Amino acid sequence: MDSRNQEEEAARETPADAGRRHTCNMTPGVIVTISTAVLVTGFLLCLMTFVRWTAAPEDHLVYRTKVTQLMRQLQQCQKERHDLTLMLRAATQDPRCSLCPDGWLWWRGHCYFFSVGLQENLQWNGSAEFCWEHDSSLAVIKDSAEMEFIQGVMKSFPKFPFLWVGLTDSQQEGHWLWSDGTNIQDYMSLTVEWDSDHRDCADLRGGGSLFAASCEAYGSWICKKVS
Numbered sequence: 001m002d003s004r005n006q007e008e009e010a011a012r013e014t015p016a017d018a019g020r021r022h023t024c025n026m027t028p029g030v031i032v033t034i035s036t037a038v039l040v041t042g043f044l045l046c047l048m049t050f051v052r053w054t055a056a057p058e059d060h061l062v063y064r065t066k067v068t069q070l071m072r073q074l075q076q077c078q079k080e081r082h083d084l085t086l087m088l089r090a091a092t093q094d095p096r097c098s099l100c101p102d103g104w105l106w107w108r109g110h111c112y113f114f115s116v117g118l119q120e121n122l123q124w125n126g127s128a129e130f131c132w133e134h135d136s137s138l139a140v141i142k143d144s145a146e147m148e149f150i151q152g153v154m155k156s157f158p159k160f161p162f163l164w165v166g167l168t169d170s171q172q173e174g175h176w177l178w179s180d181g182t183n184i185q186d187y188m189s190l191t192v193e194w195d196s197d198h199r200d201c202a203d204l205r206g207g208g209s210l211f212a213a214s215c216e217a218y219g220s221w222i223c224k225k226v227s
Contacts, residue, residue: 099227101134106227107149112139113223114153116161124201127164127221128179136225138166140178142187147208150222160206164221167192167202167210176202 100111103118113136115127122130124138131137141147154160166179169192176184176192184190192202192210199212203219213219 105153108146109227111136111225111227112150112153114157114163115220115222116157116163119220121218121220122164123218124164124168124215124221127219127223128166130221131223131225134223134225136223137179138164139222139224140166140180140182140187141190141204144188147188150204151206151208154204154206161220162203162205162211162213164219165202165204165210166224168200168215169195169212170200170215173197173200 099106104111104113106112113131113134115122115130119130128138139150141150150163154163167176167184168179169176171177174195176195178184178187184192190208190210192212195212199214201213201215201217202210203213204222205211
C-alpha cells in the first residue's frame with residue numbers, strides 16, 4: 001500500500017514541482033559557504049569603516065577644534081545679547097529716549113494715536129484739528145502691512161470702533177483723496193462704501209473696509225506722524 005501511494009505521488013508530480021523541490025534542498029556545504037561569505041563581507045565592511053576613521057585622525061582634531069570655537073562664539077553672543085538687553089531696558093525707561101509721546105504707539109518709523117478711551121469723540125474736522133495741534137495728521141494708510149497693524153490695534157478695544165482717517169471727497173464728489181493730496185488708489189486698491197452727496201468723510205472699520213459718513217458725525221480717530 002505504501003509503495004503504491006509513492007508511485008501515484010511520483011506520477012502526479014509535475015516538472016515544475018520537481019524543480020522547486022530540487023532548488024530548496026540545499027546541502028550543509030552550501031549553507032556553510034553562504035554563511036561564511038556573509039560573515040567575511042561584514043568583517044570587511046567593519047574593517048573598512050575602522051580604517052577610514054583611523055586613517056586621518058587630524059580630521060577629528062579639526063572637527064573638535066571647530067566645535068570648541070563655535071561654542072565660545074555662542075557664549076560670547078549670548079553675553080553681548082544680555083548686555084544689549086540691559087542697555088535697551090535702561091534706555092526705554094528714560095523719557096528722553098521715547099520714540100513717541102505718552103499714549104502714542106510706535107510702528108515702523110511712525111507714531112500713531114488712537115483716540116478710543118483717551119479723548120471724547122469729535123467730528124471729522126475736529127479730529128483733523130486735534131492731529132494738527134499734535135504735529136500729526138489723520139492717518140494716511142499706505143500699504144497692507146500698515147492696514148494690518150491698525151486693524152490689530154482696533155481689535156484690542158472692547159468694542160470695535162469706527163475711526164476717522166485722513167480721507168475725504170469734500171473737494172469733488174466721488175473723488176476721494178488722502179489728506180496728503182494723493183488719490184485713494186495711489187497706495188492701495190481701496191474703495192469707499194456708502195458714498196453719497198452728503199457723506200464726504202471716510203471712517204475705517206473691520207476688515208480694512210472704508211465707509212463714507214457725514215463729516216458732522218462724531219467718532220474716534222487715528223493720528224499719524226513721523227517718530
